[in-house]
Amino acid sequence: MKTSKVILSSLLASTILLSCSQAPTEAENATENAFTKVEQEEEAVEEETHQLSLNEGEKWQANPETTEGVNNIVSLVAGFEESEEITQYQKLQDKAKAEFNLIFKRCTMKGEAHNQLHHFLIPIKGSLDILAGDDLDASQKAFVKLKEHLRLYNEYFV
Numbered sequence: 001m002k003t004s005k006v007i008l009s010s011l012l013a014s015t016i017l018l019s020c021s022q023a024p025t026e027a028e029n030a031t032e033n034a035f036t037k038v039e040q041e042e043e044a045v046e047e048e049t050h051q052l053s054l055n056e057g058e059k060w061q062a063n064p065e066t067t068e069g070v071n072n073i074v075s076l077v078a079g080f081e082e083s084e085e086i087t088q089y090q091k092l093q094d095k096a097k098a099e100f101n102l103i104f105k106r107c108t109m110k111g112e113a114h115n116q117l118h119h120f121l122i123p124i125k126g127s128l129d130i131l132a133g134d135d136l137d138a139s140q141k142a143f144v145k146l147k148e149h150l151r152l153y154n155e156y157f158v
Helices: 002-049 064-078 086-106 111-131 136-150
Strands: none
Touching: 064 086, 064 136, 086 111, 086 136, 111 136
């Protein structure tokens, strides 16, 4: 009888220990899955929110200072030679960021044209932030992305 009580007690203790050790893992997985789902939903909303669109098939009217600033960034990027030195990307970022900041300072656009300009500028800021970093590979990729993105300006703004 004592043996069966010991075995029963051991089984009960093992069951409790196993269920306790598994419960947090399942809870952690559920929490992680919930966070992942929220992040994916936020990314989808952000992506949808930041889509450039035309003004009923027409380009948006930009103020001359904005166009000048974007053209200055385009010139800086066009004159840049891709490099194996991170400092070159950081220097490009310094110059482009100065122009980028002037665009915001001088912008007089209003309404949906202003919103669309921000949709255009947000990816530029992301690329510039990467160019300021210390990761050469990331900077090289951000440069290519920036160069490609800048081409969109003339498709959406006049």
